Amino acid sequence: MNIVIIGGAGFLGQKLARALVARGRLNGQPVRRITLADVTDPVGIEGAVPVDTVQCDITDPASVARVITDETQVVYHLAAVVSSHAEEAFEEGMQINLHGTLNILERCRALGTAPLLIFTSSLAVYGGEVPDPITEVSLLNPQNSYGTQKAVGELLVNDYARKGYIDGRGVRLPTISIRPGKPNRAASSFMSSILREPLNGQGTNCPVDEDFRHYYLSPRKCVENLIRVAEISAGDLGGNRILQMPGRTLSIRQMIDAMTAVAGPEPARLISWQPEEAVRRIVGGWRFDIHADRALALGLEVDGSFEENVRAYIEDDRPGG
């Protein structure tokens, strides 16, 4: 099985690749080769499965065609520019998130091999005057361009799958926390920083109140779920190929308490609490009362507790850990 991960230099692409190398199998078949494709150079991965790294810009159809070939059985499409970025740079967001996704779908269609394609959508497809709880049959009503582009991707994945051009699946990821590394241009960036920086011994600011609630999943579970999504039989998925990946609704206070339970009282003292209006305005409209019953029934999983997320960060990602 040849697997291409587009966005393979990214946070989840790298973790997914490592998990697939460690596993060595997908859908009952041996993984023969993994190709990490990204516009920035992906970090290579050592292991029992050969991992190629290749430059690819999904806004260029020819570049996509070099990466997805008739030898590709599985495509993970993780490439994107995130929420605040797509909001500030509208054209870039459209080119990468919308046309880039179309280029990938069109390449798969042109091949005629109907590869398995897994697309990562986002909670940003939800919003506006849609009643809680958010379920599998709630209107997608994005309130920013990133969410719009992800919702378009979902619709197209469903249609290309229905036509038999791909074996398509999409998952709306919860906000993945704790994300390692530097803050990024997602409006959700602080939802990792407020834990990551203190766990790394650094100060950080929380721009919202401690009772701000949101929907989360750990990187570990997210990667397990991304693999599980590829292994669900097409028949079990039915007509709608898009799933809400399950998460857990937590307040900032609950997350900090979990950090304190795992790492003691010191980290929480490194958090300052300066309200940031710009961030509040964006995330204030985000939805957290989200039900993912279908995904749970299909075997996707949530973390047992946020303590697990904190422990996973310390074990997997903390610098010098």
Place this chain on the structure above:
Amino acid sequence: MNIVIIGGAGFLGQKLARALVARGRLNGQPVRRITLADVTDPVGIEGAVPVDTVQCDITDPASVARVITDETQVVYHLAAVVSSHAEEAFEEGMQINLHGTLNILERCRALGTAPLLIFTSSLAVYGGEVPDPITEVSLLNPQNSYGTQKAVGELLVNDYARKGYIDGRGVRLPTISIRPGKPNRAASSFMSSILREPLNGQGTNCPVDEDFRHYYLSPRKCVENLIRVAEISAGDLGGNRILQMPGRTLSIRQMIDAMTAVAGPEPARLISWQPEEAVRRIVGGWRFDIHADRALALGLEVDGSFEENVRAYIEDDRPGG
């Protein structure tokens, strides 16, 4: 006020242009010029308002740029290839319905004048395992490529409006019956033919049972509503710029009874009842339990009865009438 109607050679484009010429005003302002733009040559219209006709292929950005200029205040985007056509010719559907819509949106954005843009969507955005009734907050879950492309158009119109690139509005049209002229490549084509052909003294076949129900509006009310949509104040529309245009749920039997009430018993005798499996398969999944409360509250209207639709056909459209 300069109004461009793209798809201006089509059924609704022609009727809309005539109504705008007769009215002479839109949104309290005099209509100075109407431009009918279409890939096939539009029929000119005589009246107090000058009507230009111009060739335009929306799949070509340069062609769109020649038609929508900084003197354009209002764009009606009615151009599309319809359901069965887009299903059989996937690429054509994508090029016209998706990329064509994007070309129009991008042209408006490039102008920087934020023109009023009215986009016509379809009931084909609904379907699959979404519970009845269909409301303003139901998931769009299209079961064909045409519906997918329309749903994408809706999302983009909302986002371009939110960004201030257009004053965008979209309306999901009910099936418009009685449509004059020849059958077209919409799967709904029979929903007009079974009345139109008999009213013209010709035989026709009804491919579904007489208890088949669907959601309808007359061309007259549709055109009035398309004008009304342009006149709703942006503030009243709120965050979601897409409305379900109201219609009436009717069985085939009720439609035929209305025809008989208006035109006597002869026309109904011209209908044969051969089941057509291909048609049944498609329209069997269509939704008819549709609520349009928001549009009704904003002043959009339904026909008083299907008798009105039959009378309107005889008065406005019956050949030699």
